[in-house]
Amino acid sequence: MRLEGHIVLPDRILPGRVSFDTHIRSVEPDADAPRRYILPGFIDGHVHGGDGADTMDGAAAIDRLSRFHLSHGTTTILPTTITRPWADVMDALHAISEVMSRGVANGPRIHGAHLEGPFVSPHKLGAQPPFAIPPSPERVAEAVGTGCVRVVTLAPELEHAETAIAAFAEAGVRISLGHTTTDYEGADRAICAICAAGGVPGGTHLFNAMSPIEGRRPGPVTALMCHDEAFGEMIFDTHHVHPASFRLVSRVMGNRLLFVTDAMRGAGQPEGPSQLGGQDVMIEDGVVRLPGGSLAGSVLTLDRALRNAVESGASLPNAARLVSSNAAAYLGLSDRGSITAGKLADFVVMDERLEIAEVWVGGARQA
Ligand SMILES: [Zn+2]
Incomplete structure (x- = not known):
């Protein structure tokens, strides 16, 4: 099979054609390629729901929200839990495991779970319900034992955080600092501990549910920006983060954002x-709030985030990296994230206005 169009490579746009079966076989130039864009499939590492469904509702809901996000270009997804009583969180992890092992028909690839809560600060819940608990060794072992946790949001100031960092890192789980009251120094120590344990550090929705950047109090965002090993998530619906803050972090973090x-x-x-x-x-007006006014998740999709980045001055190759190859690098998914021979044939085809036209997973058109 083949697709023709303007192929969005990590560093440039190439008019040409991509030949593939389940994997990409070749990428060749063709000056007459049609005026539409071919991008690598998007990767969403933090997503609670969509189309009326929530990860916490169980396996059928995970199917539904996954298919919804596929229609917006997401070909790899990490259904994300929320802070609830521990038994509910474990039920959600078991549901994600089930969906992972059977797959979602006409859906994206399920890479695993993002465990967001309950290992967060009770003082920085944001829109997380008030069921935060410390990451005791027993709970960490139980979560890791499901085999599906790929990312955990962790407040490093919590009791047991040090042993939790070691256990999650050993299990290959990305440790994302977030929903935290920690300062620059605490975040810096946690990032060093994660690296020393052989793990990969990240930051959960930068600027949200953590202290801001100030001259005398640089905060966790600065710690994450200043460590070359650290990655950071951003919700770029332009409500959670100002476009100028996006440009600042993007300049400093580059492919780590x-x-x-x-x-x-x-x-x-x-x-x-x-x-x-x-x-x-x-x-x-595209914003979700608790009755008190706090932001409560988003109604964002990754195609919209990509358009927001371009409207905020990012080149299309840079915007595409923010929704594909950067997440692949963070998650250690070397088989996807760019349009290169040998990688999985996961594509998003967009028209000239960057609206979704087609979505392909493993060489099969799914939307
Ligand atoms: Zn959150």
């Missing part, structure tokens, strides 16, 4: 009242 949606069940649904983690929220 990745876009996530943090989408909740209201993504793709009519605006109005909805629910997040058992709490009432309101969706208005």
Whole structure:
């Protein structure tokens, strides 16, 4: 099979054709290629829901939200839990394991779970319900034992955080600092501990649920920006992060910055009242809020995030890296993330206005 168009490579746009079966076989130039874009499939490492479904609702809901995000270009997804009583979180991890092993028909690849909560600070919950608990060795072993956890959001100031870092790193789980009251020094120590344990450090939705950057108090964002080994997530719906803050972090972090949606069940649904983690929220003008006014997840999709980046001055190859290769590098997925011979044939075809035209997974058109 082959696709023709303007191929978005990591460093340039090549008019040409991509030949593939389940994997990409060749990429060749063709000056007459049609005026549409071929991008690598998108990777969303932090997504709670969409199309009325939430990860915490179980396997059928995970199918539904996964297919919704596929229609917006996501070909690899990490369904994400929320802070709830521990038994509910474990139920969600078992549901994600089940969906991972059977796959989602006409859906994206399920890489595994992002465990966001309950190992977060009770003082920086954001929109997480109030069931935060410390990462005791027993709970960490139970979560890791499901075999599906790929990313954990961790507040490094919690009791047991040090042993949890060692255990998660050993299990290959990316450790993402977030929902934390830690300062620059605490974040710096945690990043060093993660690296020393052989792990990969990250930051959960930079700037949100953590202290800001100030001259005398640089905060965790600065620690993450200054460590060459650290990655960072960003929800770039332009409500969670100002475009100038995106440009700042993008300049410093380069390929260590990745876009996530943090989408909740209201993504793709009519605006109005909805629910997040058992709490009432309101969706208005593309923004989700708790009754008190705090942001409560997003209704973002990755195609929109890509357009937001381009509108904020990013080149298309750079914007594409933010939704594909950077996340692949963070997650250690060397088989995807760019349009290169030998990689999986996961593609997003977009028209000239960067609207989704086609989505392909493993050489099969799915949307
Ligand atoms: Zn969060």
